[in-house]
Amino acid sequence: MELPPHDGDKLSVVDMHTGGEPLRIILSGYPDVKGDSVLAKRRYVREQLDHLRRVLMFEPRGHYDMYGALIVDSEKPEADLGVLFMHNEGYSTMCGHAVIALGRFAVDYKLVKEPQSPETQVNIHCPCGLVRAYVEYSHGKTGGVRFLSVPAFAFATDVMIKVEGYGDVTVDISYGGAFYAFVDAQRFGLDVTKSKTRDLVDVATAVTSAVKSQVRLSHPVSDDLAFLYGTILTDGKDNYSTDPTANICVFAEAQVDRSPTGSGVTARVALQFHKGLIQLNQTRTFKSGATGSLFTGKAVEETTCGDFKAVVVEVAGRAFYTGVSCFVQEAEDNLTQGFLLK
Numbered sequence: 418m419e420l421p422p423h424d425g426d427k428l429s430v431v432d433m434h435t436g437g438e439p440l441r442i443i444l445s446g447y448p449d450v451k452g453d454s455v456l457a458k459r460r461y462v463r464e465q466l467d468h469l470r471r472v473l474m475f476e477p478r479g480h481y482d483m484y485g486a487l488i489v490d491s492e493k494p495e496a497d498l499g500v501l502f503m504h505n506e507g508y509s510t511m512c513g514h515a516v517i518a519l520g521r522f523a524v525d526y527k528l529v530k531e532p533q534s535p536e537t538q539v540n541i542h543c544p545c546g547l548v549r550a551y552v553e554y555s556h557g558k559t560g561g562v563r564f565l566s567v568p569a570f571a572f573a574t575d576v577m578i579k580v581e582g583y584g585d586v587t588v589d590i591s592y593g594g595a596f597y598a599f600v601d602a603q604r605f606g607l608d609v610t611k612s613k614t615r616d617l618v619d620v621a622t623a624v625t626s627a628v629k630s631q632v633r634l635s636h637p638v639s640d641d642l643a644f645l646y647g648t649i650l651t652d653g654k655d656n657y658s659t660d661p662t663a664n665i666c667v668f669a670e671a672q673v674d675r676s677p678t679g680s681g682v683t684a685r686v687a688l689q690f691h692k693g694l695i696q697l698n699q700t701r702t703f704k705s706g707a708t709g710s711l712f713t714g715k716a717v718e719e720t721t722c723g724d725f726k727a728v729v730v731e732v733a734g735r736a737f738y739t740g741v742s743c744f745v746q747e748a749e750d751n752l753t754q755g756f757l758l759k
């Protein structure tokens with residue numbers, strides 16, 4: 418397709434969604450990302466290339482809840498690719514919905530050598546560590562994806578915090594490649610599948626800011642991982658059941674995940690395991706309060722992360738392609754750097 422008049426470089430992307438959550442995979446147009454590790458590259462894009470995140474995530478090319486993935490080289494020999502995640506506020510350390518989409522993408526776009534049936538393994542080096550994805554592959558077609566995440570652990574349970582406008586609230590904090598606070602939405606008189614998204618976002622945002630100011634997080638591997646990514650409101654159905662349990666994740670700058678949140682499912686399974694509510698290899702289904710889309714999750718192995726007892730969690734879901742785009746900019750466009758409407 419012929420490009421319209423433009424100035425400077427163009428940015429090409431493939432768009433996908435996983436359970437309704439967008440993933441904009443950057444194909445070309447980024448300058449070289451410097452740094453001798455994926456975590457160092459994450460710091461580099463945050464400091465040197467953030468204007469490109471704004472161009473691709475913000476309006477007029479994206480929107481408030483857009484999500485992106487930039488493929489980078491990994492320093493790990495076993496990795497097929499490295500990836501940096503981006504959203505409306507910055508750069509995440511883990512993203513399960515993106516791993517599910519990237520698994521398919523890596524096979525379809527030949528980032529792995531010989532695809533195998535019935536599953537092709539794709540090792541994706543995320544900022545939190547190496548995540549192993551297994552992509553269904555049959556007769557040349559990719560399908561569902563399951564992944565084994567980095568060690569996940571309950572960081573603290575029954576933590577009392579003071580939430581502005583809501584008083585004392587008890588939350589659990591768990592890590593699934595990123596830290597989340599978990600709280601039952603009923604504590605606020607809300608239902609994660611029925612309440613207005615705006616009401617859920619307001620509560621979750623208040624919880625996030627309270628935890629950020631009142632709880633000091635730490636991670637055994639790197640200080641870069643020690644921050645609260647968001648709050649997940651749940652339906653409280655943490656006891657094992659074959660019925661789905663619903664949650665909604667509000668992360669970054671009040672951004673709403675349309676999917677059940679892969680890293681959130683990882684953290685929630687670790688929490689349930691820690692509390693003795695789920696056993697190894699018991700599969701639970703997790704439903705997005707936003708769209709009703711489903712992931713499954715189970716703890717498959719006990720391990721450790723520093724001094725924390727941890728589990729390896731497997732999450733499974735499906736991603737779909739929605740299109741490809743080539744974005745351009747014009748020098749005279751004073752909104753070209755992007756803006757957000759709240």
Ligand SMILES: O=C(O)[C@H]1NCC[C@@H]1O
Nearest residue numbers: 512513514674678679680
């Ligand atoms: O699935 C996930 O883990 C992600 N989705 C958006 C927020 C999280 O990074």
